[in-house]
Every structure is written in C-alpha cells, then in structure tokens.
Amino acid sequence: MCKDYVYDKDIEQIAKEEQGEALKLQASTSTEVSHQQCSVPGLAEKYPTWETTKPELELLGHNPRRRRIPSSFTIGLRGLINLGNTCFMNCIVQALTHTPILRDFFLSDRHRCEMPSPDLCLVCEMSSLFRELYSGNPSPHVPYKLLHLVWIHARHLAGYRQQDAHEFLIAALDVLHRHCKGDDVGKTANNPNHCNCIIDQIFTGGLQSDVTCQACHGVSTTIDPCWDISLDLPGSCTSFWPMSPGRESSVNGEGHLPGITTLTDCLRRFTRPEHLGSSAKIKCGSCQSYQESTKQLTLKKLPVVACFHFKRFEHSAKQRRKITTYISFPLELDMTPFMASSKESRMNGQLQLPTSSGNNENKYSLFAVVNHQGTLESGHYTSFIRHHKDQWFKCDDAVITKASIKDVLDSEGYLLFYHKQVLEHESEKVKEMNTQAY
Numbered sequence: 001m002c003k004d005y006v007y008d009k010d011i012e013q014i015a016k017e018e019q020g021e022a023l024k025l026q027a028s029t030s031t032e033v034s035h036q037q038c039s040v041p042g043l044a045e046k047y048p049t050w051e052t053t054k055p056e057l058e059l060l061g062h063n064p065r066r067r068r069i070p071s072s073f074t075i076g077l078r079g080l081i082n083l084g085n086t087c088f089m090n091c092i093v094q095a096l097t098h099t100p101i102l103r104d105f106f107l108s109d110r111h112r113c114e115m116p117s118p119d120l121c122l123v124c125e126m127s128s129l130f131r132e133l134y135s136g137n138p139s140p141h142v143p144y145k146l147l148h149l150v151w152i153h154a155r156h157l158a159g160y161r162q163q164d165a166h167e168f169l170i171a172a173l174d175v176l177h178r179h180c181k182g183d184d185v186g187k188t189a190n191n192p193n194h195c196n197c198i199i200d201q202i203f204t205g206g207l208q209s210d211v212t213c214q215a216c217h218g219v220s221t222t223i224d225p226c227w228d229i230s231l232d233l234p235g236s237c238t239s240f241w242p243m244s245p246g247r248e249s250s251v252n253g254e255g256h257l258p259g260i261t262t263l264t265d266c267l268r269r270f271t272r273p274e275h276l277g278s279s280a281k282i283k284c285g286s287c288q289s290y291q292e293s294t295k296q297l298t299l300k301k302l303p304v305v306a307c308f309h310f311k312r313f314e315h316s317a318k319q320r321r322k323i324t325t326y327i328s329f330p331l332e333l334d335m336t337p338f339m340a341s342s343k344e345s346r347m348n349g350q351l352q353l354p355t356s357s358g359n360n361e362n363k364y365s366l367f368a369v370v371n372h373q374g375t376l377e378s379g380h381y382t383s384f385i386r387h388h389k390d391q392w393f394k395c396d397d398a399v400i401t402k403a404s405i406k407d408v409l410d411s412e413g414y415l416l417f418y419h420k421q422v423l424e425h426e427s428e429k430v431k432e433m434n435t436q437a438y
Helices: 009-028 031-038 054-062 087-097 100-107 122-133 144-153 165-179 198-203 263-271 340-345 405-410
Strands: 205-213 219-226 229-231 293-301 305-310 313-315 320-322 332-334 363-374 379-388 391-396 399-403 415-420 422-427 430-435
Touching: 087 100, 087 122, 087 144, 087 165, 087 363, 087 379, 087 391, 100 122, 100 198, 122 144, 122 165, 144 165, 165 198, 165 415, 198 305, 229 263, 263 293, 263 305, 293 340, 391 405
Parallel strands: 229 305
Antiparallel strands: 205 219, 205 293, 305 415, 313 320, 332 363, 363 379, 363 415, 379 391, 391 399, 422 430
C-alpha cells in the first residue's frame, strides 16, 4: 500500500551469488592482490540473511504501517546532570542535539572516526551522546566524558568555574571540526579554510567585508568563514546606537514597538557601512596611499544553521557588566536583506527592507534559544528547544518542562539558533531545491 521496499527473494539470491563469486575471486588471486581486496570494507565479511521468526511475524502483523509521531512523543527530551557549574555546557548540548541535520547525521551512524585514539575523539563522544539522548531513557544523563574531553581539548574551559556558553559553543565546534575528516571536495577558491565535514556543512557561512576608499571609491573585498554572528546591543559602548528614526516596519514578523529593539535592528546595525575614521587609514591599492575608508559587512553565503550571539557581557577598561536590554526576535527570519547580493538596495546606510519576500532560500525557522539569568559574576544558563512541530520545551539541566511559544519569544535571549527552511543541493550543473521538514 505504501510502496515501501521490504524484501525481494530474487535480489537476495543475486546478492548471495555475487558474494560467493567475490569470495572465490579473493581466494584465487595472488597474495598482493588479495591483500588489496581485503582492505576494501565488507568484501570479505559474510553477513547472515535475516530470517523472520514467528514472534517477529506476529509483530509485523500487528504493526502493518509505519508509526506516526504523536504529539506526546518525548524521545530526545532528556535532562543533563549539572556536574558543577556546567549549565553553560548543558544548554549548548541541548541545542546541538536538537539541530535537525546534525541529529540525522549522528543517529544514522554516519561518523567514521579518523582520530589515532578514538577515546579522545569528541565526535565519537557526540555520537554516543546522541544515542543516549534519543534512547528513550527518561532519567537524566551524566555527560562526564564530554566534560572530560572538553577539558583536554579546550584547556581554557577546564575547571569548575562558570564559563560562557557562547565561548563553549565556538570551542566545541572548533574541536568537532578538527576531529572530523575533511578533504578537498568542499574547498573553494574564495574560502580556502572551508572543508566538507559535517560541522562546516551545517554551521559555516561566508562573511563578506567590503572596504571602500573615500578618495577613489575603490573596493577591497575579503570573504571569511564564520560559525556565528555577534551582534551589538543598545546600551553598549559601541557607536551607531540608537538607530536612526523612521524604521517602523513589520519585517520578519516583528511588529516594531516604540522603545523595543528587534533582531532585525541588530542585523541592520551589523550590516550598515561604518566610517573607519582618520585614525584607521588603510593603504588603498588604487591610490597607493593611506586614505580614509568605510567598511561594510554582509553575508556572502548563508549557513544551514544560523547562530546569533547577543553581546550581553561587556568588558571594558572602566567596567564589567551585563546588558539586559530586551531584544525581540521572530519565529521565522528572512536573511535576504543582509546578503551581499542585496547590497545594491542599501541607500546612504539605510536598508530598504521589503515587507514580504518570495525568496524562500534565505528563510529560517527558530529551533533553539539559550538564555542567561543573573549577573556577570553569578548566573545560570537554560535553553528552549523546539522538539516537534511547534512544541517547545525548557531545558534547565536535569529538568525539562513544557514551554509555550510566548515563553520563548518573551525570554531575554543570549544565543539564537535558526535552521534554513529550504536546503540547497548542488551537483555539478544541477541545482535542486528541497524543503527540509523537521
């Protein structure tokens, strides 16, 4: 009825015959050739065919169709024990283990360890962690081995002091990236640091920096890989706050209320031209002299998962403090206005944002939010994760409770995780667009 492939006795017979021929060929060839063939995984391994037993046939008879995921589905919702000020790690682990493509990668057993010592491989531990969290075991998991590996590979995070969740995220992605096997397939001319490991495929975007000479208007462009975007907040020591008036709009579903800053405002601030001033002159390649310039950041390539970091912790020569400004963020986000391809629509540093966009390639959905409660000296991290459809849960170390969308959107927000709604698959000259359902 569902056209799902189950079993074909003719194909099974062909497979047995081919396996027999392969074993005969291996036995008849020379030692050298035989050694080479043995290096091919699976050639000399004989797997028994599955013969259904009577209890299995009865189970198949009782469950003729695939199981549908009910609204009460809780597999994947598992708390993490706090091992001593490790809430910064627990909230990031919850966000990563609920990243759709990363979850599918590890639960389909795609990781092949390339480390000399698998016991020290963080990717292997993440694979084990995914299996634990999606095992259906309701009791909280103790991530002691993950913490131990973090201490080994990111020594600046070792110890039982409270750490920054954003710093842990970047350190974890860096170690995972280094422990994955990368090759030249994913490298491009404008981004030599890019590889095709699962971490880069999901989290790496391309940040374009355009420096324009004020004398000859020549433009120098560089593109750097990035795993996240750090955004300044109102009330910080940085310039360009507050934003210019006249920006009332409902971009990305954010109804702009007076006095409330939105994520779109922060992205507009991030991508607007900045005059570097006379104290930061650069040598222009065209003028061959030092000139004043402007710098503008845009996104050349969007990642599958976009992570936005609000700079809530300010460290300056005068003071150390936490910025508690509320930032409104949407469930769905359109990144089209902040791309390098949309730069022509910028006039005098003001971004003309369309009220609606038909470009679904650049649209994202929110799936995780990390929050920090407390002060700079003493605080606690929690996270909201989207589990199934529009079901949200709050993860507070070992305790997981159901949350409403209002709870999520009303939270302060420290790290926001958005997933692309549409994934792009490129194969030579063929480009297909597939909607990612999760």
